[in-house]
Amino acid sequence: KAGVTQTPRYLIKTRGQQVTLSCSPISGHRSVSWYQQTPGQGLQFLFEYFSETQRNKGNFPGRFSGRQFSNSRSEMNVSTLELGDSALYLCASSLDGGGSTDTQYFGPGTRLTVL
Amino acid sequence: KQEVTQIPAALSVPEGENLVLNCSFTDSAIYNLQWFRQDPGKGLTSLLLIQSSQREQTSGRLNASLDKSSGRSTLYIAASQPGDSATYLCAVYNAGNMLTFGGGTRLMVKP
Secondary structure (H helix, E strand, O other): OOOOEEEOOEEEEOOOOOEEEEEEOOOOOOEEEEEEEEOOOEEEEEEEEEOOEEEEEOOOOOOEEEEEOOOOOEEEEEOOOOHHHOEEEEEEEEOOOOOOOOOOEEOOOEEEEEO | OOOEEEEOOEEEEEOOOOEEEEEEEOOOOEEEEEEEEEOOOOOEEEEEEEEOOOOEEEEOOEEEEEEOOOOEEEEEEOOOOHHHOEEEEEEEEEOOOEEEEOOOEEEEEEO
């Protein structure tokens, strides 16, 4: 079974631009979560989608948004990029995103650099 | 608000040594606790998941324990190898369908 895939793997953007990142979950998984990883803040939760609905959102500004499609693939968008948005963005998928037995499987991440 | 702490932040050991990584969390209302491994510049690999009702889980040379009442978990690595060198992350799964991560322990196993 294929793992979680993320595209693109690397991105370089300039301040003020916007970016869209994509995540394809493991087949059969309906929950997709996004995390931001930076050296200073570590791993922080962005949002979680299940069956095309955002179920939870972390403490990030409205410039960060996402969506999920009917095939469970998800995209996240960051508008008006700032230097501090430079990070590794990780996507995780799980069967239903809840419960004690639900393992989160992570993709390889998208490395975003904002110049 | 859930907070997760990992001690030590970095650890260097000679090959063959047994070692223990520590994780503590402030809110015991968790669904489960997961240990992950991250190699430099890469994503996270799930190592072990311990359900909130369980006390420990084992996989090969890895053993993870959970004491929910005291808010602690340990990851025990037996007979460490240079290939075990990586950052180990502990994360608790809370209501709200989100993982809260610790800062990680950076492990170096020297040949």
